Amino acid sequence: MNRVYDILLFAFLSFIFIIVQSTFFSPKNLGVFYPDLNLILVVFLGLFSEARGSAIIALVNGFMMDVLSGNVIGLYSLSRLSLYLLLRGLSTHIYARSRLTQAVALFLSTLFSWGFIWIGLKIRTDFRISFGDIMAQGLVNTLTGIPLFWIIHKLYAKVQG
Amino acid sequence: MSFLRRHPILISIVLFFFATQFISFRLEGKRERDTFSGFILTLTYYPQKLIFVLTGAIVGVWHNYIELIGIREENEGLRNEIRKLRQEKFQLWEAELQNERLKKLLGLKEDTLYDVVSANVIAGSPSILRSQVVIIDKGSKDGISEGMPVATYEGIVGRILLTGGKSSEVILITDEISAVDAYIHRTRARGIVKGTGDGCVMEYIEKKADVSVGDKVISSGRDGFFPEEVVIGTVVETEASGGFIRARVSPDMDLNSLEEVVVILKSPEKTVLNE
Numbered sequence: 001m002n003r004v005y006d007i008l009l010f011a012f013l014s015f016i017f018i019i020v021q022s023t024f025f026s027p028k029n030l031g032v033f034y035p036d037l038n039l040i041l042v043v044f045l046g047l048f049s050e051a052r053g054s055a056i057i058a059l060v061n062g063f064m065m066d067v068l069s070g071n072v073i074g075l076y077s078l079s080r081l082s083l084y085l086l087l088r089g090l091s092t093h094i095y096a097r098s099r100l101t102q103a104v105a106l107f108l109s110t111l112f113s114w115g116f117i118w119i120g121l122k123i124r125t126d127f128r129i130s131f132g133d134i135m136a137q138g139l140v141n142t143l144t145g146i147p148l149f150w151i152i153h154k155l156y157a158k159v160q161g
Numbered sequence: 162m163s164f165l166r167r168h169p170i171l172i173s174i175v176l177f178f179f180a181t182q183f184i185s186f187r188l189e190g191k192r193e194r195d196t197f198s199g200f201i202l203t204l205t206y207y208p209q210k211l212i213f214v215l216t217g218a219i220v221g222v223w224h225n226y227i228e229l230i231g232i233r234e235e236n237e238g239l240r241n242e243i244r245k246l247r248q249e250k251f252q253l254w255e256a257e258l259q260n261e262r263l264k265k266l267l268g269l270k271e272d273t274l275y276d277v278v279s280a281n282v283i284a285g286s287p288s289i290l291r292s293q294v295v296i297i298d299k300g301s302k303d304g305i306s307e308g309m310p311v312a313t314y315e316g317i318v319g320r321i322l323l324t325g326g327k328s329s330e331v332i333l334i335t336d337e338i339s340a341v342d343a344y345i346h347r348t349r350a351r352g353i354v355k356g357t358g359d360g361c362v363m364e365y366i367e368k369k370a371d372v373s374v375g376d377k378v379i380s381s382g383r384d385g386f387f388p389e390e391v392v393i394g395t396v397v398e399t400e401a402s403g404g405f406i407r408a409r410v411s412p413d414m415d416l417n418s419l420e421e422v423v424v425i426l427k428s429p430e431k432t433v434l435n436e
Contacts, residue, residue: 018287019208023216026285027292028417034289067201068296069288070322070330076288085172117290133289 005159006051010041013152014061017041022068032133035144036110038065042080043109043145044152046087047096058084079116083109099146106145110138202300202325205284209328210298213283225252262314262421275388277423278303283328293319293336293356295419300327308386308429311422315414316392317341317380318422320429329424333416334393335361342384343393345370345408346377354378354393354410361394366406372399378410386429 017037027034038061045054062080066073087109094101114134278299286294299305301324311318311331319333332339339356343363350370352363366372376396382389398409 015205015208019205019212019284021287022205022284022296023209023212026287027289028285028295031292032289038287064201064205065288067198067323068205068284068294068330069286069291070294070332071288071291073198075290082172089172129290137289 003051006049006156007053007057009155009159010045010049010051010054010057011060013155014038014041014057014064018061018064018068032136033140034137035140036113036137037144037148038062039080039083039110039113040106040141040145040148041152042084043087043106044149046084046109047091047102047105048153048156054088055081055084075117075120079113079120082116083113086112102146102149103142106142107138110134110141198323199301199325202296202323202328202330205296206298206300206325206328209284209296213281213298276304276426278305278426279421279423280329281421282419291332291336293333293339293358293416294322295319295331295333297329297331297422297424298327299424300325300329302326303424304426305329305424306428309427310387310391310425312391312425313414313419313422316394316412317387318414318416318419320386321424331422334412335359335416340384341387341393342381343378344381345372345396346379348372348376351381352405352408361410361412363396363408363410364402364405366408368401368404368406370406372396372406372408374398376408378408388425388427 017040021034021037025034025037042058042061045051045058051057059077059081062075062077063073065071065076065080069076087105094105096102096105111134114129114137118129118134280297280299280303282295283298284296286292297311305321305324307321307324309321311320317334319331319336319339321329322332323330333356334341334354335356335358337356337358341354342351343354344351345363345366348371350366350372352366354361354363363378374396378393378396380387380389380391380393392413394410394412396408397411400407
């Protein structure tokens with residue numbers, strides 16, 4: 001039964017994060033210094049979640065990003081799914097409870113996610129994304145992600161308990 | 162699952178390859194009305210609208226009440242009178258501003274040959290990859306469809322990219338994939354106004370054409386999306402670009418703080434492409 005609650009919790013958080021990101025933390029208002037809450041959630045899923053439907057949450061999370069940002073459908077969906085699978089695979093080889101590991105994971109995940117999107121788009125279009133913007137986003141995600149991880153951990157523990 | 166754990170990088174590479182092929186396919190194909198995307202827009206409409214209404218109410222309370230608490234501390238005797246006066250003044254000011262906006266919107270309604278639908282901007286894009294996208298609280302149930310132009314009383318804002326039942330996505334003219342066929346109002350010199358991410362440029366203006374800083378740029382209506390003679394912005398800089406003139410155009414409205422817009426119910430004359 002707890003597994004069902006796990007998935008419901010992450011689905012709910014994914015939905016809430018996308019709403020918050022499109023209203024209060026929209027890059028339209030904050031520029032590059034906006035926290036990508038949904039990316040942070042995917043990193044959490046990849047590092048900590050034992051729930052079986054987590055990959056679907058990551059995929060749907062990316063799909064909602066694609067729809068609400070007017071991007072090509074599949075761009076965020078596949079990058080988020082890919083990031084989740086990569087982290088899932090690496091999670092057994094690292095000590096994810098360490099704050100330092102989490103910070104590095106958040107920063108590198110931002111770079112990976114942008115790299116995935118950037119290379120994918122560069123093949124057919126001349127989309128311009130500056131490296132400085134990506135680094136700034138990585139920093140903001142790291143700073144926001146650490147306390148957010150703590151909050152999600154608390155919620156996750158409550159649901160599991 | 163154990164295979165995933167053993168070969169995460171391989172899985173990522175395969176997914177990346179699949180993604181690039183998929184994206185190429187999507188870029189080549191025409192944008193079709195996507196029911197599932199429309200569903201996501203409708204699903205997110207209610208919380209976005211709720212946040213829009215709540216933040217509006219909170220800002221109202223902040224202005225009408227919390228600011229006045231400070232005044233009470235400064236002068237207890239005069240506080241009640243000042244509060245009443247300020248409340249009245251603020252309400253009148255708000256009413257005046259709203260009245261002015263509505264009058265202008267109404268004026269636009271009367272001026273245009275097409276029917277229009279007024280809408281509020283309730284959210285923005287969650288991604289910086291395409292940040293020049295906003296979400297409005299009117300959708301296909303209000304007669305809106307993909308490709309319809311969106312404006313304010315100050316000029317063109319953008320066009321509808323995707324519609325849900327109750328909300329729609331608007332791609333602004335400042336987005337890099339946006340393009341509007343336009344004229345310089347004073348000299349009728351023609352060009353294409355393209356978005357640059359943070360503004361617009363008018364390109365492909367003939368070198369012999371007369372273009373100066375301060376000239377108004379208006380839509381020609383030849384692109385099949387936008388009606389003719391609607392203001393796009395003002396020329397703020399010109400430069401030679403190959404065999405053409407390139408003019409930087411500043412939209413007359415602040416696209417970062419859009420609140421109310423109107424959707425012109427004019428269906429595009431050509432099929433809308435997403436990319």
